[in-house]
Amino acid sequence: MTQTPQTLCHALLDAARKAGADSADAMAAEGSSLSIEVRDGTLEHAERSEGVDIGLRVFVGQRQAQVSSSDTRTETLTAMAERAVAMAREAPEDPYAGLADAEQLAQSWDLAALEMADPSAEPAPDQLQQDALTAEAACAAIEGITQVQSAAAGYGRHDIHLAASNGFSGGYARTSRSVSCVGIAGTGSGMERDYDGDSRTFQSDLRAAGDVGHTAGTRAIERINSRRPKTGAYPVLFDERISSSLIGHLLSAANGAAIARGSSWLKDGLGTQILPDSLSVIEDPHRARMSGSRPFDGEGLPTQKRAIVEDGVLTGWTMDLASARKLGMESTGNAARGIGSVPSPSNWNIALTQGTRTRAELIRDMGTGLLVTSMIGSTINPNTGDYSRGASGFWIENGEIAHPVNEVTIAGNLLDMLKTLVPANDARTYLSRVVPSLLLEGMTLAGE
Template sequence: MTQTPETLCHALIDAARKAGADAADAMAAAGSSLSIEVREGRLEHAERSEGTDLGLRVFLGQRQALVSSSDSRPETIAAMAERAVAMAREAPEDPYTGLAAPDQLAQNWDLAALDLNDPTADPAPAALQEDALAAEAACQAIDGISQVQSAGAGYGRSSVYLATSNGFSGGYTRTGRSISCTGIAGTGTGMERDYDGDSRTYQSDLRSAEEIGRSAGERTVARMNARRPKTGTYPVLFDERISASLIGHLLSAVNGAAIARGSSWLQDSLGQQVLPTHLSVIEDPHRPRIAGSRPFDGEGLATRRRAIVEDGTLTGWTLDLASARKLGMESTANAARGIGSVPSPSNWNVALTQGDQSRADLIAGMGTGLLVTSLIGSTINPNTGDYSRGASGFWVENGAIAYPVNECTIAGNLRDMLMRIVPANDARSYLSRVVPSLLVEGMTLAGN
């Protein structure tokens, strides 16, 4: 009989105790996925996968070790526990490692409110292929598209379970459905490509394949005949598709692991202003039907809504148990982990305060500058916040888009950039990171 992730976790804990572990936690993840890709109206690639993966972490005093396997036979579980305990005996002591205290563990949660599992039947391969073909056809129909590089659709269902030797036991199931398309226009050195895609928890929330394919084609054609802009200092508008990367750099800088290492450009900024005073960054892991939602973190602590930045002021770090102990603080229940990795701090669903202007309004008011729709490469100094990235997009003159541009570099300092951001009101509320288009005044642009 097939064992559930719950029974597998408890079997791992029992085996760890029998092997001599002082404490242990276990994770089990079971899932299935199906992906379809088409090309030129025919099936190009189909892949289906199913599996169960197990992870066991054991503690001997202040020593820890972790092992993982995809084999769930009883003899393998016993061998995993024995191996983990043997490894822990040889590991160096870590004064910050260990399970959460029993009174820190999540006790009750409402999975139904999170709505992470689409109860409708798993889509058939033919349904996914139909979506991929529709997206490809819609993209190919756009005048100027020379070919569709890829069009695909996918579905996945995964269940994860976590148990600890000191009383925590819980799990949840989530689903995901996606469609994507990438178009190509032009040839040789004049070739351009762009994409569109959508991924949702519920099939019924997904944008239509035709809309995704058409958008991918239109975005691709709009990039044709790009040129390099002039070198200088200009306002730069980060399109909503890529603006979340700026907030991502902020989140990386307030990550407890970076703070504990002393390698963050926001190291001494707790309680200080890091954004304009009317802006906040809110983390909410309980938003229904959102990919980043979860009732508890990777160490069994109850997740909760919190302000990372409130009215422009940095209010706290993002912490798991180990980084919190290093800093003499309490965990913010932000431990993320994989089957084969120990917990580390990570953010869940994050939203930046939206503005009261549209992207078009910001373009109209920026005069001459750059609308960035794509970023490539990066040179980010984690200690100073110095920022430099390759960019492409559209040149703006007299408040209107004039022509596409590429092969340029934008540069600045993240601390200064984030203090000058002006948000639009175009963020997509169904994303895990809800960040609108962001205007940054006075960035250095290297082009011609």
């Protein structure tokens, strides 16, 4: 009989009960992926992978253990369960560990409305290769491009199931389709590179490969003759490509696990103003065709739309069951997990309120400052929010782009930075994180 992710999960639960577990949950994922890379007009690398992975978490009292495998034979399932129970008996007690109560579980969901998987056929390898070749050719055609470092296209599909001894059982399929390109301009020490890419759930939504390659090449050309800016305090505009990293720092600080440990610069921020009062951060795991969408979380709880920040005020933490129990609160349905890992809090689809002005208008109004288009490295103090990152982009003089810049460090404190955010109106609404370009006042720049 064919073993589906669902049947594998229930076989693991049966094995866990027989091995002496008081309770258990199991995950199984069956998937395939195909990736193609080209170079100089010919195939550089092709890789296809297929497989099934299974994971089992068992509880013996308040002790838990997690095991995983890619071997689905019956004897392996039995051995996994016996090993997991033996490990749990030796593990320290965790008063916050345990499955959800039956009344907490998701009871029904509409997978069709979420459109998490493209029903069309898997693309043939030559179709992916053609996309990669088209992107490479479009990039190479840009005057000044000396080399296309990489051009690639890929496809993946995964069928995932979660089941637990508390009665939960549910699963879904997810697909992804992508194309990317990296161009290099200039020569010697003056070489610069930049990229573009797109990844979608549905093939029909994917941007044209030629557009991706052309954009990658254009961006690389724009970076030629970069120089270091003067050290000082200036307004900084985070381009839409990288602005979501700022909101990502906020989300990390509002993570229930960090709050429970007391290791967050937002630990005393609940109910306080952390963004301008015109801005909200909304999480919506039910957006159609989004990579962050899901009907239930990694513990079987229903996912829900919620405001993490509403009118600038932090309204709640992002929690799984364990962090919620530690904080004396209720889970927000944000447990994420891998096949071989226990649940931990994570965010789904995020959107920051967009502004009314274009990016060009923000550039015009900022006078002299820095437009950041890429970042490297990161020094973020999780306890204080002190922020320091390497950056490159473009110098703004008199409200216009003057020249490209690199080798600059931007620094500040996230508590102060986030309160000055001015959003543009250029967020890409088809992304899982919808965040526009963001202008911040008075950051410290370390250049020459």
